[in-house]
Amino acid sequence: MKILAIESSCDETAAAVVEDGRKVLSSVISSQVQEHKIYGGVVPEIASRRHAEAISQVVEKALSDADTTLDDLEAIAVTYAPGLIGALLVGVNYAKGLSFASGKPLVPVHHLRSHIAASYITHADLKPPFFCLVVSGGNTMMVEVRDYTDFEIIGRTRDDAAGEALDKAARAMGIPYPGGLNLDRMCKDGNSTAYKFPTPKVEGCPYDFSFSGLKTSVINTIHNAKQKNGEINIPDLGASFMKAVSSCLCKNTEKAMKDRGYKTLVLAGGVSANSVLRQDMESLCKANGYRLYLPELSLCGDNAAMVGSQGYYEYLAGKRAGLELNAFAGKDIDEKQ
DSSP states (O other): OEEEEEEOSSSEEEEEEEETTTEEEEEEEEEOHHHHHTTTSOOHHHHHHHHHHHHHHHHHHHHHHTTOOGGGOSEEEEEEESSOHHHHHHHHHHHHHHHHHHTOOEEEEEHHHHHHHHHHHHOTTOOSSEEEEEEOSSOEEEEEEEETTEEEEEEEBSSSOHHHHHHHHHHHTTOOSSHHHHHHHHSTTSOTTSSOOOOOOOTTOTTOBOOHHHHHHHHHHHHHHHHTTOOOOHHHHHHHHHHHHHHHHHHHHHHHHHHHTOOEEEEESGGGGOHHHHHHHHHHHHHHTOEEEOOOGGGTSSOSHHHHHHHHHHHHTTOOBOTTOOOOSOOOTTSOO
């Protein structure tokens, strides 16, 4: 079963053809990183315009690369939430038009469900149920994946997402956009014990996260050093901050898995590419006898292949949408459409 998938939730216009939820026949991504780089972050209006300009060519190339026509498809899957609303609407409206013109069913797919599905592509043996830590620039949560389309959030950030904290810390250190990615690259060899950061807790909610205090702490460290004409060792500061974020994620994940009795952990989302987090999660799982599934690095960021993978399972579960389908800037992973 071949599914055409479309992704436009942020600053990547992507399309892919995926077979049976696991085999990627083509994956095309048009990135806007260089354009947004001059602004230090994604500008929503620019992102929407670039999606509108690129989407037709991206979809055509995905079909061509897969040697597939619309007639060969079983369905069309599209990311409809969450994300930048203008960017999402470009993909949703294009998919609706394509579905109407071709007569192929339209399958709405949640963006974070897709990130989890990235590991289905990487690991042929991975099947629910399992425990998942979803970490990205806009979201941080722990999810019980009971089945391919059955999810429950058991812990989440109360303020900033981990990826957002990494990006803003990187910006405060003068590290260029994309902050989290370059922070990892530039500070990989830094001393992670050189700077001390607080360990945030959410009183009464041991599974929840809070990263705003960590973000403020690193900014204050930089400002205090400047006021005293002191020097900041950026590699050490960056390494220490990444370690603090990773430690928080690992601590809550370990507690939740022990409490819930899970032995299989999946890491998902853009921050799952972070080298410190991957290493720490490997150590955590080794110490506890857990099995760890990490997505391939090329599938950690936004892409349409993961949308096609999750779209396949949503299709099998009977999920469909018509021309009334709308986009949503925010929607929980366990909410019904």
